Each structure stands twice: as structure tokens, then as C-alpha cells.
Amino acid sequence: MTETRFHLSRRNLLISAGAAALTAACASGAEDAVSPSEGLEGRVIYTESVQMSGGAPNGSSVFSIRLCQYPEIGVAWVWASVMTPEGSFLFADNEIPWSGKAADAANATDVHYAASVGDMTIRFSRTGKHGAIDGGTLEFEKGGEGAFRVSATFTRSDGYVGLLDGRSEMFGTVEAVIEAGGQTRTISAPGQWHEQPQSEPRFTVPFVYSSLWGKGISGTLLQSPEGSGAYALRSGKAPEIFRKAEFSPPGAERTVELVGEDGTAHTLHLEQRHLYTLEIYGKTWIGTFVYGSYLDQPVVGFINNWLM
Numbered sequence: 001m002t003e004t005r006f007h008l009s010r011r012n013l014l015i016s017a018g019a020a021a022l023t024a025a026c027a028s029g030a031e032d033a034v035s036p037s038e039g040l041e042g043r044v045i046y047t048e049s050v051q052m053s054g055g056a057p058n059g060s061s062v063f064s065i066r067l068c069q070y071p072e073i074g075v076a077w078v079w080a081s082v083m084t085p086e087g088s089f090l091f092a093d094n095e096i097p098w099s100g101k102a103a104d105a106a107n108a109t110d111v112h113y114a115a116s117v118g119d120m121t122i123r124f125s126r127t128g129k130h131g132a133i134d135g136g137t138l139e140f141e142k143g144g145e146g147a148f149r150v151s152a153t154f155t156r157s158d159g160y161v162g163l164l165d166g167r168s169e170m171f172g173t174v175e176a177v178i179e180a181g182g183q184t185r186t187i188s189a190p191g192q193w194h195e196q197p198q199s200e201p202r203f204t205v206p207f208v209y210s211s212l213w214g215k216g217i218s219g220t221l222l223q224s225p226e227g228s229g230a231y232a233l234r235s236g237k238a239p240e241i242f243r244k245a246e247f248s249p250p251g252a253e254r255t256v257e258l259v260g261e262d263g264t265a266h267t268l269h270l271e272q273r274h275l276y277t278l279e280i281y282g283k284t285w286i287g288t289f290v291y292g293s294y295l296d297q298p299v300v301g302f303i304n305n306w307l308m
Helices: 017-027
Strands: 047-055 062-070 075-084 087-097 110-117 120-129 132-142 148-161 168-180 183-198 207-213 218-224 227-233 240-247 253-260 265-280 283-294 297-306
Touching (some): 047 120, 047 297, 062 120, 062 148, 062 283, 062 297, 075 120, 075 148, 075 168, 148 183, 183 207, 183 297
Antiparallel strands (some): 047 062, 047 183, 075 087, 110 120, 168 183, 207 218, 240 253, 253 265, 283 297
16 A cells, blocks of 8 residues: 655645645635534634545446534534436435534544434444544445435555645545445445544635546546646556646536646546535535546546535
8 A cells, every 4th residue: 555645734835836725725625515504604613524435437326425523512514425327315414413522533543433313324434544544434324215325445545645734535445335226236446535634614715626536546636716736646656746727617528627747738538427516604515426537547536616
């Protein structure tokens, strides 16, 4: 297993001049889903978010499930989105009363997250150090009308640490059983594990954020009004860094114009497989599942738009 570390403060340049906005947008909690809980917009308060995402190599089944907990005020936010050949399935609740405690995600080596409300339960666990985990598990179930369930394990192969203090993005293999639409599907797929404990306010900067996963390549791409940047991880190789990443709007095809540190340009072509929207502080967040190629390698993943 390989691990790549880049450490910098929230206001410093991230790797290259063009990646300064990558840090700013990540500080906003790019891939995270936030609730309109009264008084939380822009508030400095400790939060812990965890997310697992994965997708069949052909892009036919994709899931992204995330929990963000607010230990100081007893609130949890849960977003769970699943797409299979049977259809799309969504659970979103930003006002879950939560009686848990902080996971101490940045320091503990055996971490557990859990929340429940009504007929929904969610549990994450991981072993190993934050930013260099050994593996993780997810159990999510939503009963009743539109019921669906995801049971998954994550095994790390690559990682990227230090987009800002506390943030980690791990890439590897997801083994998942998805029960939805009256069918059960098992996938062994590339995917991502993400954790981000922080006290900075979430969702304060507009952004477009993408996470792409493949057997040969994975990475993150991010754009904000202040700039953009991206990286690509390939096993056994140094990360490839891009100082510019510009996304086309949500649509049947998503393109991303990349410029490397040496000035080399690349155009990514990604097919939009599913689009869904959520409300954050009375505004619309757009999530999309995509399939295509990243630097000529097959990938599946997501692109999320927030106020852009």
C-alpha cells in the first residue's frame, strides 16, 4: 500500500498556485452534506464527517453514503444516495437527534460512528490511523417506503492527506452488497473513504468537487471562484498534480479541462449517470454520479456542485 502526504494550513497554497482554492473549497466541506439546522450556517463548531463511496467498474451501480455528527449539540446529518439498474434511492435527514459522542477521529485507531432515526440506521467503523487506515466498514439501512440497504467494506490501497488540517481521502477497493428495488447486487469495485474532523464552518465557499475511482487511477478534482486544482494517484507512482480544473455544468456529459504543473492540458469526458439535489441552508446542492475516463483510465465517481 502507498500513502501520499501533503500537509499545509487552510490559507496556504496547496501544492501549486492554482491549487490555493482547492484548500479553500475543501475547508467548506466540499464532498460533505450539511443541514439547515438553525444557527449552524457559518458557525465555528466541532464536527466529524465520514463517507464511503463506491461504484461498479461499468458505472451501473454507484453509492455514496455520509454521516456528519455534531457532538456539542447532539445533531447528526445523514445523506445516502444509491443508483442501481433498478432505479435511484435517496435518504437525506439534516435534523437527526443524536446522543452519541465524538469519535476522536483524528487520534483514535479504532473509530466508530453511528446514528439512527425512525426506520433508518447507519454505522461506520474503521481501524488504523486517520489518513492511513487499514480498512473500514459501512452498514446503512432505510426501511419503509423506498427501502434500501448497503453493507460494505473498504480496503485502502492509496491515500491523500493534508488538503487541509484533519482531512483525509483514502482510495481502494469496496466490497458491497446493495439491496434496492427488490434486487440484491454485489459489487467489488474501486471506491473512496473520506474523513474530516474540523471546527471550521462547512459549506461557506461555492465549489465543484469530484472524486473519481478506478483500478488504475483515482483522485480528486476541485474548482471554486478563487481557483482550482486536482491530483491523480496511480499505484507506486508520485501523485500527478494539476494547477487548473474547470468543470462544465451538470448535464448528460460532464467535461473537465485540466492543466498540469508543466502546462500540459487534458480534457476529461464523463457521462452523467444520475443527478439528485439536496437543500443546504435553503440553497440547492447538486450531486451527480458519473462514469468515464481519467487520463485515459476507466473511472466511476461523483461530481458535486455547490452554488456553482
